[in-house]
Amino acid sequence: MKIAVPESVNRSHELAVDLFGQAGTWLTSSVRAAIWAEARNATACKLCQRRKQALSPYALQGEHDTCTQLPGNMVEVVHRIKNDSGRLTKRWFDEQIDTGLSREEYVEILSLVATSIILDSYATAMGLPDYSIPSPQPGEPTKVLNPEVIDEGAWLPITKAKQTVEDHGLPNVPNIARAMGLVPSGMMHFFGTMRAHYSLSGDDFVISRSQIELIAARVSSHNECFY
């Protein structure tokens, strides 16, 4: 059964796909495209599958099944975010940074994996063919630091923002919209995709707000997400 994809979703996905083939702020276009390939491949990783079954993923060591030339620390980050993000801890995060990955690179990887998950989840859910991962385009990372960040108790500094509480009970700029503040381009890539799927204020859905929030809450629970 073929289900029509809303035009707004099509447009946002086309843009999101294209950005995987372009240089980012910290990562080259070839690394960015490889991260999507690795995220897609991670589903079949035997180490990840064994860790998923273990009481703690940290009790099992081994090599990930990889399909790219990405360095091992990037592969670990991609696979854990894709397959077992609900059991990530601060100690794991610190260990990845200790391998030489910068916090900005970590955020850009996180943005790419999370965006690829939206794209791939949606395609599978709707019975569509997988999006083609774009060929890397020429260009260099800009490596521009964002100084407008602040420590608010997350593992990383997040975007500075003046907070007021809105009618729906969340701040005008909730923490989730600030989480990837170290790399604004990554934040925009992810939310440019996400906004076509969900918004707090969107009232043009045919399903009800309670139905929307039930789906959101249930998926969050499957992902063991506190936020």
Next chain:
Amino acid sequence: MLLRASGDRNNENYNLDSVTSEGIADAGVNNGAFLMELAAAVYAQDADVLADIRTRGVELLGERGLAEAMGIASGFNGITKVANGTGLPLDKSTADITGEMRTETGIDEYSEAFKSNKYDAL
């Protein structure tokens, strides 16, 4: 948290326990049991189960409603990784008003402190 706010706005009391429990219940939301199945199917990414969800979903929600539901589930499959991958704390306003509900529903077990105690120790 926003599900509860939605219930407050509609003067309806949704069963928030069902969101985090193992079984499938409707949570007091129209077509809730089906939406819970849909959420699980999008999370699990099983193509056969999703094909069945699409067939039933068009009957229950209409084509556009089903596309919206799939889009929301896919979006949250991604955005939860951002929150989990940054150890993101709750917004203060949310934390202040949801303490009891988080304890009752078991959501506190998804917190960074709980996960560190549970997984780093093994």
